[in-house]
Amino acid sequence: MSAVEVLAADAGLGEFFKTDIVREMFPRIVTEGMRNTLVYTSIAFVGGLLIGLLLALARISRRRPVRWAAATVVDVVRGLPALLTIILIGFGLPIAYKSLTGNLWRWPFGTLGSRFIPGCLALSIVAGAYLAESIRAGIEAIPKGQMEAARSLGMSHGVAMRKVILPQAFRIIIPPLTNELTALLKDTSLIAILGVQVGGREILTYARTLTNARANTTPLIVAGIAYLVITIPLLRLVAMLEQRAKGGRR
């Protein structure tokens, strides 16, 4: 009988919410769950920004094949469920490597590495595909006189991009970027599909383990609160930044 069926059979507030289980969850929900959620989010967001920036620059390249290739990657990744991308990279990539080379592919850092490295990599790619569109929109929102002024001073295209265009573009797209960060934070729970390892669990996976073990939904409610503690300030921040952008200068 699965945990959900047990819960359904014994429905009642006791099985729904028990304060001693809440107590039992501390400090692990913070030291393991929230910590890992934040670690995975940070790694995937930094990776996503790098991939997103590369894809965005490729999307506005002067060379048609480059533009076309980047658009394809962005559309394919955005068109797939994040879960499928994670499974393909976590399980599919090593299998593909083995059938191509005959050798076994090993991610570094043992079993923990074999789960969270491909997981974060897949999340970076997913985030990168979404971020690419925001970053491109930001770059295209900068008046073309800015690039002309920079080039007329003798800056190369790359220097002008780095010193003049991108700093302005990123300032504009902080709100959509923060939205993407929130979405990414929630998606970190999908990494668990690649396997669960004590010490490497994020909020939801830790809570689900405990829900199954105690046949009680309390951990899920605590997990929900743990997510909201992080995401609501982020969402409010976006709202504030958007408000300021609307009423503010330039």
Next chain:
Amino acid sequence: MITIRSLTKSFGENRVLLGIDLTIEQREVVCIIGPSGSGKSTLLRCVNRLEDPTSGSIVVGGVEVCDPKCDLDSVRTSMGMVFQQFNLFPHKTALGNVTLAPLTVRKQDRAVAEAKGRELLARVGLSNKADAMPHELSGGQQQRVAIARALAMEPKVMLFDEATSALDPELVGEVLQVMRDLAGEGMTMMVVTHEMGFAREVADRVVFMDGGVIVEEGAPADVLERPTHERTQSFLARTRRN
């Protein structure tokens, strides 16, 4: 200093320049006037290759800028450009705008670049605005910062693309004064302008363009007071009426 030969430029079907020949000597101030759409801004933008010419030749300080092998970034450092819309970098202070190219292109030491930058800001009358952001400055002040920014690369030529056209009338004078000073110091200048008074007073030569060709050129007194060509006469008559 600048030699333009048989220059043409088309945007698709639209032929904007139909064969321009123009020579600008060192220390010469040449004002280019003409109705909008006559191709005068396009001509200026071809000189530093913000537009790619369709055919012809432009030699600046001995370098053929139309040559695909020419090092554009390096040639452009010898030409400062001032735009109608200022195009200051809004995320940098006035001083930051002036020092950005010396720091990134010339790899100058920050202290050296900033000392030079402050000197240039003083030269355009803005020594007290070094730390101001562009949005805190008036249009006239922004354009003066833009001139200082262009001068920071120590160009041999300055290109002005309708530098005062976006300014409120009461702010035009301060920008023209900076340009007048620059001309007085012997800067070679190519000035696309609607300011007939400035052309008459400062230019060594006035070039009248219409329909993608140079219709008439010569000393300001000749072109502006005694134009020989009918198109020049009617254009000047129209500008006087306004």
